[in-house]
Amino acid sequence: xxxxxxxxxxxxxxxxxxxxxxxxxxxxxxxxxxxxxxxxxxxxxxxxxxxxxxxxxxxxxxxxxxxxxxxxxxxxxxxxxxxxxxxxxxxxxxxxxxxxxxxxxxxxxxxxxxxxxxxxxxxxxxxxxxxxxxxxxxxxxxxxxxxxxxxxxxxxxxxxxxxxxxxxxxxxxxxxxxxxxxxxxxxxxxxxxxxxxxxxxxxxxxxxxxxxxxxxxxxxxxxxxxxxxxxxxxxxxxxxxxxxxxxxxxxxxxxxxxxxxxxxxxxxxxxxxxxxxxxxxxxxxxxxxxxxxxxxxxxxxxxxxxxxxxxxxxxxxxxxxxxxxxxxxxxxxxxxxxxxxxxxxxxxxxxxxxxxxxxxxxxxxxxxxxxxxxxxxxxxxxxxxxxxxxxxxxxxxxxxxxxxxxxxxxxxxxxxxxxxxxxxxxxxxx
Amino acid sequence: xxxxxxxxxxxxxxxxxxxxxxxxxxxxxxxxxxxxxxxxxxxxxxxxxxxxxxxxxxxxxxxxxxxxxxxxxxxxxxxxxxxxxxxxxxxxxxxxxxxxxxxxxxxxxxxxxxxxxxxxxxxxxxxxxxxxxxxxxxxxxxxxxxxxxxxxxxxxxxxxxxxxxxxxxxxxxxxxxxxxxxxxxxxxxxxxxxxxxxxxxxxxxxxxxxxxxxxxxxxxxxxxxxxxxxxxxxxxxxxxxxxxxxxxxxxxxxxxxxxxxxxxxxxxxxxxxxxxxxxxxxxxxxxxxxxxxxxxxxxxxxxxxxxxxxxxxxxxxxxxxxxxxxxxxxxxxxxxxxxxxxxxxxxxxxxxxxxxxxxxxxxxxxxxxxxxxxxxxxxxxxxxxxxxxxxxxxxxxxxxxxxxxxxxxxxxxxxxxxxxxxxxxxxxxx
Numbered sequence: 001x002x003x004x005x006x007x008x009x010x011x012x013x014x015x016x017x018x019x020x021x022x023x024x025x026x027x028x029x030x031x032x033x034x035x036x037x038x039x040x041x042x043x044x045x046x047x048x049x050x051x052x053x054x055x056x057x058x059x060x061x062x063x064x065x066x067x068x069x070x071x072x073x074x075x076x077x078x079x080x081x082x083x084x085x086x087x088x089x090x091x092x093x094x095x096x097x098x099x100x101x102x103x104x105x106x107x108x109x110x111x112x113x114x115x116x117x118x119x120x121x122x123x124x125x126x127x128x129x130x131x132x133x134x135x136x137x138x139x140x141x142x143x144x145x146x147x148x149x150x151x152x153x154x155x156x157x158x159x160x161x162x163x164x165x166x167x168x169x170x171x172x173x174x175x176x177x178x179x180x181x182x183x184x185x186x187x188x189x190x191x192x193x194x195x196x197x198x199x200x201x202x203x204x205x206x207x208x209x210x211x212x213x214x215x216x217x218x219x220x221x222x223x224x225x226x227x228x229x230x231x232x233x234x235x236x237x238x239x240x241x242x243x244x245x246x247x248x249x250x251x252x253x254x255x256x257x258x259x260x261x262x263x264x265x266x267x268x269x270x271x272x273x274x275x276x277x278x279x280x281x282x283x284x285x286x287x288x289x290x291x292x293x294x295x296x297x298x299x300x301x302x303x304x305x306x307x308x309x310x311x312x313x314x315x316x317x318x319x320x321x322x323x324x325x326x327x328x329x330x331x332x333x334x335x336x337x338x339x340x341x342x343x344x345x346x347x348x349x350x351x352x353x354x355x356x357x358x359x360x361x362x363x364x365x366x367x368x369x370x371x372x373x374x375x376x377x378x379x380x381x382x383x384x385x386x387x388x389x390x391x392x393x394x395x396x397x398x399x400x401x402x403x404x405x406x407x408x409x410x411x412x413x414x415x416x417x418x419x420x421x422x423x424x425x426x427x428x429x430x
Numbered sequence: 431x432x433x434x435x436x437x438x439x440x441x442x443x444x445x446x447x448x449x450x451x452x453x454x455x456x457x458x459x460x461x462x463x464x465x466x467x468x469x470x471x472x473x474x475x476x477x478x479x480x481x482x483x484x485x486x487x488x489x490x491x492x493x494x495x496x497x498x499x500x501x502x503x504x505x506x507x508x509x510x511x512x513x514x515x516x517x518x519x520x521x522x523x524x525x526x527x528x529x530x531x532x533x534x535x536x537x538x539x540x541x542x543x544x545x546x547x548x549x550x551x552x553x554x555x556x557x558x559x560x561x562x563x564x565x566x567x568x569x570x571x572x573x574x575x576x577x578x579x580x581x582x583x584x585x586x587x588x589x590x591x592x593x594x595x596x597x598x599x600x601x602x603x604x605x606x607x608x609x610x611x612x613x614x615x616x617x618x619x620x621x622x623x624x625x626x627x628x629x630x631x632x633x634x635x636x637x638x639x640x641x642x643x644x645x646x647x648x649x650x651x652x653x654x655x656x657x658x659x660x661x662x663x664x665x666x667x668x669x670x671x672x673x674x675x676x677x678x679x680x681x682x683x684x685x686x687x688x689x690x691x692x693x694x695x696x697x698x699x700x701x702x703x704x705x706x707x708x709x710x711x712x713x714x715x716x717x718x719x720x721x722x723x724x725x726x727x728x729x730x731x732x733x734x735x736x737x738x739x740x741x742x743x744x745x746x747x748x749x750x751x752x753x754x755x756x757x758x759x760x761x762x763x764x765x766x767x768x769x770x771x772x773x774x775x776x777x778x779x780x781x782x783x784x785x786x787x788x789x790x791x792x793x794x795x796x797x798x799x800x801x802x803x804x805x806x807x808x809x810x811x812x813x814x815x816x817x818x819x820x821x822x823x824x825x826x827x828x829x830x831x832x833x834x835x836x837x838x839x840x841x842x843x844x845x846x847x848x849x850x851x852x853x854x855x856x857x858x859x860x
Binding site: 017018019020021022024025026045046047048049050082104105106107110111113114124125127128129130131133134135137138152153155156159162180182183185186187188189219326327328329330331332337339342343347348360376377378379381391392393395404405408409411429430 | 447448449450451452454455456475476477478479480512534535536537540541543544554555557558559560561563564565567568582583585586589592610612613615616617618619649756757758759760761762767769772773777778790806807808809811821822823825834835838839841859860
């Protein structure tokens with residue numbers, strides 16, 4: 001890896017104290033960059049639980065696995081920054097070859113811009129006065145800032161234009177026309193709509209620059225049954241682009257074709273690579289969750305991809321997030337409670353899964369049969385064997401399902417080595 | 431109201447910029463305390479959406495309604511701080527007569543202590559080295575800090591004691607023995623367990639001070655059918671205390687008996703007030719959600735209480751939280767998307783409910799038939815009438831269900847008057 005891609009040094013100067021979840025009150029305020037000097041170790045109970053940690057070794061492993069895949073397949077990556085909203089992780093992703101970073105909101109763009117990300121895809125509709133004016137002011141202040149957003153309707157174009165009337169634009173806003181699937185999320189549904197939007201964009205060249213097509217296959221109908229709808233959706237997109245008059249893009253240096261979340265990026269990549277038009281095509285994936293993967297929905301999606309003979313994904317990401325909590329109460333045989341809840345762990349795509357147990361003074365113990373079946377704000381309910389030997393004060397390590405709703409519950413996340421020494425820390429900006 | 435109860439002035443000096451959700455990038459960094467000088471108005475689109483706002487008038491209304499109820503019934507309140515984690519709101523609650531503030535974790539205690547809250551109930555089990563040592567260090571540093579935590583097992587007592595061996599305690603830790611319900615959450619289940627825990631606490635008077643009983647009626651089984659289990663649970667608690675030998679509490683200045691979340695506090699208050707023992711009893715409620723109430727689960731709970739002839743709650747809280755977002759896409763007849771999602775609004779106890787629509791340049795319009803049926807990280811899916819006149823760029827105001835999982839999605843929340851002028855702002859510390 002090269003040195004910093006963006007300027008995250010100011011983050012390391014952030015002063016942390018006991019107001020931040022994960023920092024003990026017994027510590028004097030200190031700069032994040034000095035955290036390794038604390039010589040904290042999670043197993044030694046130097047930090048308060050609950051605590052979500054990032055495992056350095058698995059972060060690095062995933063970065064290299066994905067880089068290898070992208071290189072072997074001539075793909076570009078603008079990892080979805082909404083997953084982590086951690087500029088320090090954006091920096092790692094850019095140093096590992098990411099072409100840009102993806103955002104879901106203008107506020108996320110603002111965080112990325114603050115730390116110097118120079119190429120951003122807003123994979124969402126830009127709309128509204130403050131959002132438009134904030135973006136244009138930023139574009140005007142930095143000629144090196146490359147920006148693209150999704151557009152899927154004439155109404156949206158007119159909304160942006162109404163706000164542009166009150167400002168001066170140094171250059172047009174880069175636009176990717178979003179194609180959606182019927183019954184799915186945002187995006188035009190038919191070729192005719194796509195053509196109409198492209199035409200309206202090209203009719204306002206001082207305001208907009210049509211740069212390609214955007215898609216998201218993770219929110220189309222039918223995925224609960226199989227991955228087949230992804231193929232159909234990708235085919236629709238290829239068909240629409242193939243049918244688009246060449247004049248719509250003939251003046252582009254390259255045509256951006258972007259899709260690919262964390263579950264079906266391999267299918268999207270395979271299909272999108274088949275597009276042949278008169279200008280070079282940049283197939284741009286936007287996966288966000290590969291960076292940490294998980295023990296739940298992401299892992300399952302990876303396994304399904306590997307087991308499907310029609311798919312070409314044979315690698316494996318490793319889970320880099322763990323949440324540690326204490327057994328706080330065992331009030332009845334077969335029932336236990338952990339000191340973590342909705343404020344600490346995701347609960348939208350499966351509950352956390354305990355997989356390690358550590359007893360201070362005794363070391364690692366078998367975690368046994370256990371199942372988290374509910375969470376309150378700050379409690380996890382665990383079903384145990386009636387003769388479980390869990391004890392109040394045992395430290396339980398759980399994997400999570402859905403990194404996006406794990407990161408947003410922590411402003412500070414320690415980075416640990418395999419011995420659980422705290423060797424670094426990242427901040428998030430949600 | 432008197433002047434500040436705690437020291438929140440440093441919060442007002444916090445510098446905000448476009449990295450904070452809700453702050454436009456077009457604004458130079460400014461101190462939170464100067465926000466009113468910005469003359470921002472939400473309807474004028476001065477701030478980026480999505481945006482969650484606090485309505486000043488309803489905050490004040492709720493504070494007064496609850497104060498009247500507490501006064502009329504000789505009840506004390508330690509509002510659950512976990513709901514808002516906003517020291518500025520804790521300050522308002524203390525100025526409105528709250529006896530203390532409730533926390534769910536030691537990290538929350540640390541935030542409260544940082545801003546000078548002097549009486550805290552940790553309505554949860556204290557456990558683990560860093561948590562215990564952080565608490566004791568804080569108690570040692572401030573003789574005026576009154577602290578109480580829940581204990582529900584001998585194992586928990588021994589866990590705390592093991593960590594206390596390595597420190598010096600200036601005074602014992604205040605303890606409330608938690609009584610739970612069978613099949614419910616934490617807390618001892620039987621009288622014998624309660625007695626054993628009280629005995630162990632009283633056997634270690636340098637380490638623990640037994641101060642009363644803690645309970646939480648909101649997590650007992652059977653509440654999906656009716657509120658009846660709350661009565662049975664309260665009766666069990668009264669029975670256990672009545673059967674407790676007087677020697678266990680005869681030396682107390684007062685006996686603390688605490689329960690009462692946001693849905694059944696009136697039942698708990700009525701029952702707990704009947705306890706007559708040889709020392710004065712302080713009936714302490716811990717409701718957190720009254721401060722903002724909501725348009726969903728909390729409102730429903732209030733209505734059920736008012737309609738039940740056996741209950742004595744006849745007042746009404748008003749919803750003080752609103753989330754504003756844009757219509758970003760209307761890709762099919764009857765289907766719309768809003769620029770807000772799991773990162774912005776609660777989804778654990780019902781999805782947001784649109785109830786106002788504002789079109790910039792046109793004013794308020796009928797919101798029409800609409801129903802949010804799903805959320806992604808940054809999108810809300812809306813079912814509309816097929817001939818809905820919603821338009822991309824319309825501003826939709828939604829009520830939320832469950833304040834606890836609304837506040838934790840925003841680090842900054844503007845406070846608005848009824849005209850949506852931004853007159854103040856609060857920060858949260860999750």
